[in-house]
Amino acid sequence: xxxxxxxxxxxxxxxxxxxxxxxxxxxxxxxxxxxxxxxxxxxxxxxxxxxxxxxxxxxxxxxxxxxxxxxxxxxxxxxxxxxxxxxxxxxxxxxxxxxxxxxxxxxxxxxxxxxxxxxxxxxxxxxxxxxxxxxxxxxxxxxxxxxxxxxxxxxxxxxxxxxxxxxxxxxxxxxxxxxxxxxxxxxxxxxxxxxxxxxxxxxxxxxxxxxxxxxxxxxxxxxxxxxxxxxxxxxxxxxxxxxxxxxxxxxxxxxxxxxxxxxxxxxxxxxxxxxxxxxxxxxxxxxxxxxxxxxxxxxxxxxxxxxxxxxxxxxxxxxxxxxxxxxxxxxxxxxxxxxxxxxxxxxxxxxxxxxxxxxxxxxxxxxxxxxxxxxxxxxxxxxxxxxxxxxxxxxxxxxxxxxxxxxxxxxxxxxxxxxxxxxxxxxxxxxxxxxxxxxxxxxxxxxxxxxxxxxxxxxxxxxxxxxxxxxxxxxxxxxxxxxxxxxxxxxxxx
Numbered sequence: 001x002x003x004x005x006x007x008x009x010x011x012x013x014x015x016x017x018x019x020x021x022x023x024x025x026x027x028x029x030x031x032x033x034x035x036x037x038x039x040x041x042x043x044x045x046x047x048x049x050x051x052x053x054x055x056x057x058x059x060x061x062x063x064x065x066x067x068x069x070x071x072x073x074x075x076x077x078x079x080x081x082x083x084x085x086x087x088x089x090x091x092x093x094x095x096x097x098x099x100x101x102x103x104x105x106x107x108x109x110x111x112x113x114x115x116x117x118x119x120x121x122x123x124x125x126x127x128x129x130x131x132x133x134x135x136x137x138x139x140x141x142x143x144x145x146x147x148x149x150x151x152x153x154x155x156x157x158x159x160x161x162x163x164x165x166x167x168x169x170x171x172x173x174x175x176x177x178x179x180x181x182x183x184x185x186x187x188x189x190x191x192x193x194x195x196x197x198x199x200x201x202x203x204x205x206x207x208x209x210x211x212x213x214x215x216x217x218x219x220x221x222x223x224x225x226x227x228x229x230x231x232x233x234x235x236x237x238x239x240x241x242x243x244x245x246x247x248x249x250x251x252x253x254x255x256x257x258x259x260x261x262x263x264x265x266x267x268x269x270x271x272x273x274x275x276x277x278x279x280x281x282x283x284x285x286x287x288x289x290x291x292x293x294x295x296x297x298x299x300x301x302x303x304x305x306x307x308x309x310x311x312x313x314x315x316x317x318x319x320x321x322x323x324x325x326x327x328x329x330x331x332x333x334x335x336x337x338x339x340x341x342x343x344x345x346x347x348x349x350x351x352x353x354x355x356x357x358x359x360x361x362x363x364x365x366x367x368x369x370x371x372x373x374x375x376x377x378x379x380x381x382x383x384x385x386x387x388x389x390x391x392x393x394x395x396x397x398x399x400x401x402x403x404x405x406x407x408x409x410x411x412x413x414x415x416x417x418x419x420x421x422x423x424x425x426x427x428x429x430x431x432x433x434x435x436x437x438x439x440x441x442x443x444x445x446x447x448x449x450x451x452x453x454x455x456x457x458x459x460x461x462x463x464x465x466x467x468x469x470x471x472x473x474x475x476x477x478x479x480x481x482x483x484x485x486x487x488x489x490x491x492x493x494x
Contacts, residue, residue, distance in 0.1 A: 019359055022399040025065040033383050033399045036374040037084035039091045043376045046081045054078045058107060063377055070113035072097050085129035087136045088158055092116060094126045104161065118161035122146065123154050130178040132185045133204040139175050166191040166207055179224040181231045182249055186210060188221045199247065211252040214238050225272035227279040228297050234269045241266030244295065256300035259286040273327035275334040276352050282324040289320030292355065304355045309341040328373045330380045337370045345369050361386050369395040379403045411490045424478035428490055429471060436473055441466045443493045444473060450482050
């Protein structure tokens with residue numbers, strides 16, 4: 001019996017990536033967007049609409065186009081809204097109107113932007129807004145009447161803004177880096193005289209010190225993330241430099257000493273993000289510069305060296321750094337920005353095995369300087385400058401959306417079967433562990449030819465029905481002339 005010749009399958013597979021720049025609804029420029037925040041089905045951010053000058057105000061993107069939604073400061077100074085946060089159906093932020101300092105503002109599409117209730121309490125420059133137990137918490141300053149308390153933690157319940165004077169008197173506790181863990185809100189603050197900044201927590205009523213890692217000096221815990229049921233962060237204990245620590249609700253312990261050596265030898269882990277059962281972050285082991293690292297609960301190891309630039313030997317060790325930042329999990333991958341020594345700071349991804357450059361928004365050595373990323377409506381949004389050149393000054397950021405089609409199976413044809421009585425039978429399966437599904441049958445097309453010299457576009461398309469049998473796709477009883485000498489290929493259309 002003659003064997004049918006099999007052609008290695010051809011298929012469209014993998015994630016299809018497209019990037020588009022977000023534009024305004026009336027053609028005005030969107031410049032220097034930041035504080036990208038999803039709220040009530042829209043993407044809000046602050047941006048400037050002047051080619052020269054400052055008019056930084058509140059903008060919103062509805063999935064199609066962006067528009068300025070508030071003009072809080074009608075002069076050309078702009079209100080500079082910052083720390084955008086969704087709370088109780090409204091968007092809250094810090095902004096400055098004409099003739100006033102930075103205060104707490106609120107926005108909804110019906111009433112527009114208005115001062116938040118209780119702003120007469122003189123909570124100035126609210127920052128790091130976070131929602132916890134139906135309260136909006138933030139760091140703010142009050143110097144002078146009605147009480148000089150410095151920079152402290154404040155809470156807003158929708159009506160009143162109330163301070164906690166954690167560091168008594170006019171001194172400042174300067175709380176920051178808020179994260180909820182085991183039902184409590186953790187942050188760092190200097191709440192005790194001569195003890196420095198340590199780990200504190202808030203239960204909705206009371207604030208207490210959670211751990212004292214470096215007595216009489218302060219460990220300055222930051223870069224918080226929850227992993228394996230514990231709170232991880234970077235801290236300094238006076239012995240190991242700034243390294244990776246963890247807290248179980250009672251005790252804080254050193255998790256990994258990545259850069260060993262002298263007291264000030266620090267790996268400075270930052271950007272802690274959980275992905276595929278491990279904790280990922282940027283760190284410097286003192287040899288490779290800042291690169292991507294992972295921690296599995298026991299051991300820390302460098303994932304890959306994205307920037308292989310050798311140590312220049314003149315003190316400019318920053319040239320070795322890929323400095324991964326903005327770590328974000330999306331579509332089954334870990335996305336981040338990094339510098340590989342050739343493209344500047346651009347968008348990268350890691351799949352658990354390999355790190356890849358995803359987008360080169362600004363081709364050339366300077367990069368697009370992507371500085372923020374957020375998930376919104378199934379896409380990854382980021383800001384960057386497609387024409388950045390350090391000789392021109394600061395990056396002129398714009399908003400971009402990265403769209404990804406779902407990962408598709410890679411088709412593989414098994415050896416076709418033929419008999420004079422039953423005709424041709426074909427079987428396909430997935431070659432990349434992504435199973436074939438019933439809804440993909442209509443997108444699978446099989447082509448055949450008897451002459452490999454024939455252009456692919458002229459191959460005969462088969463119309464026989466396909467069936468799904470477990471994880472296999474099958475078609476049977478194909479009646480074809482010259483069946484023993486045919487070539488086949490299968491395509492999964494996007």
